[in-house]
Amino acid sequence: MSLYETLADEIARSIASGVLRAGDKLPSVRDACSARGVSPSTVFQAYYLLEARGLVRAQPRSGYYVNVPAESLPPEPGASCPDGESTELAISERIFDILDSVRNRDVTPLGSAFPSPLLFPLPRLAQAMAAHLKRQDPRDTVDDLAPGNPRLRRQIALRYLIGGINLPASDIVITNGALEALNLCLQAVTQPGDSVMVEAPTFYGALQALERLGLKALEVPTHPRTGIDLAAMEAAIERHAPRACWLMTQFQNPLGSLMPDDRKRQLVELLARHDIPLIEDDVYGELYFGPARPVPAKAYDTRGLVLHCSSFSKCLAPGYRIGWASAGRYAQRVQRLKLSSTLSASGPAQGAIAEYLEQGGYDRHLRRLRETLQTQQERMADAIAHAFPAGTRVTRQQGGFFLWLELPAAVDALALHRQALSRGISVAPGPIFSASGQFGSALRLNYGHPWDARTESAIRVLGELAREACSPAARMRPSANVSREARRPPRSS
Numbered sequence: 001m002s003l004y005e006t007l008a009d010e011i012a013r014s015i016a017s018g019v020l021r022a023g024d025k026l027p028s029v030r031d032a033c034s035a036r037g038v039s040p041s042t043v044f045q046a047y048y049l050l051e052a053r054g055l056v057r058a059q060p061r062s063g064y065y066v067n068v069p070a071e072s073l074p075p076e077p078g079a080s081c082p083d084g085e086s087t088e089l090a091i092s093e094r095i096f097d098i099l100d101s102v103r104n105r106d107v108t109p110l111g112s113a114f115p116s117p118l119l120f121p122l123p124r125l126a127q128a129m130a131a132h133l134k135r136q137d138p139r140d141t142v143d144d145l146a147p148g149n150p151r152l153r154r155q156i157a158l159r160y161l162i163g164g165i166n167l168p169a170s171d172i173v174i175t176n177g178a179l180e181a182l183n184l185c186l187q188a189v190t191q192p193g194d195s196v197m198v199e200a201p202t203f204y205g206a207l208q209a210l211e212r213l214g215l216k217a218l219e220v221p222t223h224p225r226t227g228i229d230l231a232a233m234e235a236a237i238e239r240h241a242p243r244a245c246w247l248m249t250q251f252q253n254p255l256g257s258l259m260p261d262d263r264k265r266q267l268v269e270l271l272a273r274h275d276i277p278l279i280e281d282d283v284y285g286e287l288y289f290g291p292a293r294p295v296p297a298k299a300y301d302t303r304g305l306v307l308h309c310s311s312f313s314k315c316l317a318p319g320y321r322i323g324w325a326s327a328g329r330y331a332q333r334v335q336r337l338k339l340s341s342t343l344s345a346s347g348p349a350q351g352a353i354a355e356y357l358e359q360g361g362y363d364r365h366l367r368r369l370r371e372t373l374q375t376q377q378e379r380m381a382d383a384i385a386h387a388f389p390a391g392t393r394v395t396r397q398q399g400g401f402f403l404w405l406e407l408p409a410a411v412d413a414l415a416l417h418r419q420a421l422s423r424g425i426s427v428a429p430g431p432i433f434s435a436s437g438q439f440g441s442a443l444r445l446n447y448g449h450p451w452d453a454r455t456e457s458a459i460r461v462l463g464e465l466a467r468e469a470c471s472p473a474a475r476m477r478p479s480a481n482v483s484r485e486a487r488r489p490p491r492s493s
């Protein structure tokens with residue numbers, strides 16, 4: 001056996017015995033050379049061999065990381081199957097109750113919607129804010145009113161341009177986070193009583209926005225890998241004549257699905273044929289694990305029907321509340337709604353982010369963030385594979401920072417959420433992602449926090465709770481499913 005094969009076998013044995021675990025970084029080529037007294041080409045060949053065997057993956061400009069063996073992971077969930085009806089919403093209270101309960105800092109935040117704030121360049125942003133405030137001509141503050149700081153809008157447009165998308169800076173309206181952008185866009189294209197197509201499951205913020213505006217949700221089947229089902233969408237359009245569609249084409253929350261490019265194009269064409277505006281939520285677009293940033297559906301929009309929304313909240317500056325909308329033919333309406341509601345986003349926050357982007361370094365930060373998230377995802381997926389009961393299904397996200405788990409039907413996700421909270425762990429239970437009370441046995445878990453002993457133990461506890469719920473004794477108790485039925489919100493067609 002050659003030297004490199006011996007080295008590769010040794011590393012493979014360390015992986016098999018658990019000394020090296022999913023997400024661990026292999027020693028750098030230089031360290032491996034000096035530790036073993038071999039040449040760089042021997043180490044490289046050993047690492048290539050391990051990569052070819054699927055045991056490790058190369059992370060450009062970073063190194064080699066241990067993979068979770070695909071066969072050791074639970075299977076993936078299939079496409080969802082909503083009932084195809086248009087649903088009036090009464091879900092906001094439940095969502096508030098659950099979100100309130102996960103805010104406690106002492107709780108392990110697996111139910112949180114944000115990655116750890118420690119992953120962001122907050123000191124550099126603070127310096128950028130100071131530099132901006134020092135240089136600012138007080139008369140410039142008027143520039144920050146809607147549509148927003150021109151330097152920031154230019155920087156955002158430039159980033160799209162580099163990604164191959166022409167979004168004129170003049171079309172971009174700066175908002176208080178993506179949530180305001182999405183709400184303004186929804187308001188710009190609907191009237192109370194209209195139906196709006198959403199994914200099943202969907203981001204609970206979308207359901208709350210629909211409820212607030214007196215709109216009905218039309219849930220469309222969605223696949224955890226490829227996103228919303230276009231044939232089902234066409235059938236829903238024929239049947240219910242929805243006024244708009246709100247969805248995520250990339251790293252959907254909670255499923256993590258990424259629509260392939262040709263499906264994004266087909267989606268835009270389908271909606272254009274029916275003159276239906278698409279509100280595209282792209283807050284996780286920068287958090288891809290593949291080789292390049294995928295393009296949003298907005299890239300295929302030739303008729304100005306895509307209202308594209310995003311923000312810096314998940315990838316750079318949580319708490320700054322800076323987002324934007326590029327609303328195509330609705331741009332002026334959105335800008336006026338912004339002016340007549342909250343006037344503008346914070347001037348200093350807009351200026352700080354513009355300054356930071358102009359200084360450079362954002363892409364370096366994003367590279368590190370994506371690497372960290374991917375490693376943490378592998379660790380969590382591996383831990384779930386060991387802790388959860390048979391029958392559990394888990395998504396394989398290609399970006400973002402959530403895993404979606406579908407547990408055996410005996411598990412009541414709302415009950416599990418309460419039990420977990422009493423043990424100091426938050427989870428996001430499946431029903432908050434559904435207008436019609438579906439996903440009663442599903443959970444969304446956040447892997448955007450450092451993988452440490454506390455998180456590892458939290459996964460073990462969740463696994464135990466889920467196993468207990470599946471045990472014969474637990475199944476003798478009054479049915480979890482009955483109590484879930486009783487909590488279903490009202491429905492109308």
Ligand SMILES: Cc1ncc(COP(=O)(O)O)c(C=O)c1O
Binds near residue numbers: 114177178313
């Ligand atoms: C899918 C999705 N869209 C939008 C938002 C809101 O983004 P922002 O914090 O920028 O308002 C969130 C935050 O949780 C989200 O998960």
